Amino acid sequence: MIILGLNAFHADSAACIVRDGKLVAAAEEERFRRVKHWAGFPSQAVAYCLRECNLSLGDIDHIAVNQNSSAQLARKLVYLATARPSLGLVLERILTRRAREQLPERLAAVFPGHRLRAALHHVEHHAAHLSSAFHVSPFAEAVVVSLDGCGDFASAAWGTGKGTEIKLDDRILFPHSLGIFYEALTRYLGFSQYGDEYKVMGLAPYGTPIYLDRLRRLVRLKPGGLFELDLHYFRHHVTELPHRWEDTTPSTSGWFSPALEELLGPCRRSEDPIDQRHRDIARSAQAIYEEAFFSLIGSLHRCYGLPNVALAGGCAMNSVANGKIRRLTPFRRVYVQAAAGDAGGAIGAAYTVWHKLGGKRCFIMDHAYWGPAFENPEISSLIETRRPDLTECIIDTVEDDNELCRRTAEAVADGKVVGWFQGRMEWGPRALGSRSILCDPRRHDIKDLLNTKIKRRESFRPFAPSILDNAVAEWFEEDDAVPFMAQVFQVRDEKRSQIPAVTHVDGSSRLQTVYRHTNPRYYRLIEFFRDLTGIPLVLNTSFNENEPIVCRPEEALDCFLRTRMDMLVIGDMVVSRQV
Numbered sequence: 001m002i003i004l005g006l007n008a009f010h011a012d013s014a015a016c017i018v019r020d021g022k023l024v025a026a027a028e029e030e031r032f033r034r035v036k037h038w039a040g041f042p043s044q045a046v047a048y049c050l051r052e053c054n055l056s057l058g059d060i061d062h063i064a065v066n067q068n069s070s071a072q073l074a075r076k077l078v079y080l081a082t083a084r085p086s087l088g089l090v091l092e093r094i095l096t097r098r099a100r101e102q103l104p105e106r107l108a109a110v111f112p113g114h115r116l117r118a119a120l121h122h123v124e125h126h127a128a129h130l131s132s133a134f135h136v137s138p139f140a141e142a143v144v145v146s147l148d149g150c151g152d153f154a155s156a157a158w159g160t161g162k163g164t165e166i167k168l169d170d171r172i173l174f175p176h177s178l179g180i181f182y183e184a185l186t187r188y189l190g191f192s193q194y195g196d197e198y199k200v201m202g203l204a205p206y207g208t209p210i211y212l213d214r215l216r217r218l219v220r221l222k223p224g225g226l227f228e229l230d231l232h233y234f235r236h237h238v239t240e241l242p243h244r245w246e247d248t249t250p251s252t253s254g255w256f257s258p259a260l261e262e263l264l265g266p267c268r269r270s271e272d273p274i275d276q277r278h279r280d281i282a283r284s285a286q287a288i289y290e291e292a293f294f295s296l297i298g299s300l301h302r303c304y305g306l307p308n309v310a311l312a313g314g315c316a317m318n319s320v321a322n323g324k325i326r327r328l329t330p331f332r333r334v335y336v337q338a339a340a341g342d343a344g345g346a347i348g349a350a351y352t353v354w355h356k357l358g359g360k361r362c363f364i365m366d367h368a369y370w371g372p373a374f375e376n377p378e379i380s381s382l383i384e385t386r387r388p389d390l391t392e393c394i395i396d397t398v399e400d401d402n403e404l405c406r407r408t409a410e411a412v413a414d415g416k417v418v419g420w421f422q423g424r425m426e427w428g429p430r431a432l433g434s435r436s437i438l439c440d441p442r443r444h445d446i447k448d449l450l451n452t453k454i455k456r457r458e459s460f461r462p463f464a465p466s467i468l469d470n471a472v473a474e475w476f477e478e479d480d481a482v483p484f485m486a487q488v489f490q491v492r493d494e495k496r497s498q499i500p501a502v503t504h505v506d507g508s509s510r511l512q513t514v515y516r517h518t519n520p521r522y523y524r525l526i527e528f529f530r531d532l533t534g535i536p537l538v539l540n541t542s543f544n545e546n547e548p549i550v551c552r553p554e555e556a557l558d559c560f561l562r563t564r565m566d567m568l569v570i571g572d573m574v575v576s577r578q579v
Helices: 043-052 073-083 087-101 103-110 125-134 178-188 197-206 258-264 276-304 342-356 376-385 401-413 446-454 469-475 493-498 520-533 553-562
Strands: 002-007 014-019 022-028 062-065 119-122 141-151 154-162 165-173 219-221 227-229 308-312 333-336 393-397 418-421 435-439 464-468 488-490 508-510 512-514 537-542 567-570 573-577
Touching: 002 043, 002 342, 014 043, 014 342, 022 043, 022 342, 043 103, 062 103, 062 342, 119 342, 125 141, 125 154, 125 165, 125 308, 125 342, 141 178, 141 276, 141 342, 154 178, 154 276, 178 197, 178 227, 178 258, 178 276, 197 276, 219 276, 227 276, 276 308, 376 553, 376 573, 401 418, 401 435, 401 520, 401 567, 401 573, 418 553, 435 446, 464 469, 464 508, 464 520, 469 512, 512 520, 520 537, 553 567
Parallel strands: 002 062, 062 119, 141 308, 308 333, 418 567, 464 512
Antiparallel strands: 002 014, 014 022, 141 154, 154 165, 219 227, 393 573, 418 435, 435 537, 464 537, 488 508, 567 573
């Protein structure tokens, strides 16, 4: 059975293919379009998945999309009758529904001449999220939680997973949403691009939570872990917000009402400097999110008594909160798959259909390498073609794997900034050792260099380490599998001075645990670095410059040439700038 899973007509459009219960390909559309969080129909991601699996559109048995407009229909009608939102908001929802219902026509237009015989399945948004969290997890049984902005008239859902079954027990419905709360505060703080919530997380440790009492007016906690917004401070429930979702860069604005500025003072414009008030509001917003988050999952542990929890939805990208779960709740194991947000709904939709049709569990997502790979002859041909651009570089081919990793580790230990392009591209928003920029975590100055000269981003944003799996307990206060950088742990006090480049101002770090069996070349590189320095981790940031993570060799080479990277290791080829 071949299932094509889709997240379409929304931000982070994506596609995947599940064959006989096993994921075989997955990618976000942004990597091919070169537009961050690209919204619309993921035609190029679908084309990649078909190529990777040597399939045509006619080979697909089922198409699963992570949206079902019929979900919560009665509650939607009650809301329309009582809240009376604007006509524009209602029309926008109708047009989005119509686009998703026309998926077969869109596929036929993109792939002309291919007979489409697949059955189309609409999977409720949060059911897809829950499946993406549990059905690919290592857990036989777990509490499952989905938290995001809104999808199919709900912002949260939870229950339990056991075997192939997920029992969805309750939801929090639109317009109440932790995701919308966090997005509204993100926009208030002047971070105007879609997906900028992670910037608030990075800014928060520089502040003090002195606005807690005021922000508690926005999010009210209720018995049983529930929460609700004070809608006086928001606009999403009554009017159509300015947005772009179709074949474009996604954008939204207008989330908060004038009452929020009356409460907190004037909002920051994106061009304004960041001052201490903004830092304090960021810290307070993160703290309010955590209060509501831990109220909910603490209640769920008391209800179900299970040791494992699997998370999905855009809020599951809040790695700071995720990293505190084992310390602040009785849960012992946490799983967040590589693309926990809406892109991951493509996988959840596919697995929902697989299990609905009687499929057994036979797959665990323990790595994120589901995108395109490029062979050494193709890379070599590119380098030869671009030699006129590389006259100031030394170009070597290193076919011995150990030698390649040793040379790269030596360059990193010498303070070089290295672009590392290897194997299949990562699925999800994090670079995890396939499309990465690597640096020495011991360097005090490397954060400023990377932020200003290569990444060209805000100076307060931290960098993350990739660490050998068997060294986590020695260097961090927690010891858990974190293959997708989805949790932030505290670095041990005695280790912080040794790795200042990856230790945030509050002593935390968003780590990736690296395993020999999932990425042997990257693991070997870090082993060589450990042997040289005594440090079993490297600084790892995404291979990009204010753009989506590079996908193709051409994009990696272009990024190398226009930034101040010292070395590019691309397949078996090493391109080094002459000193």
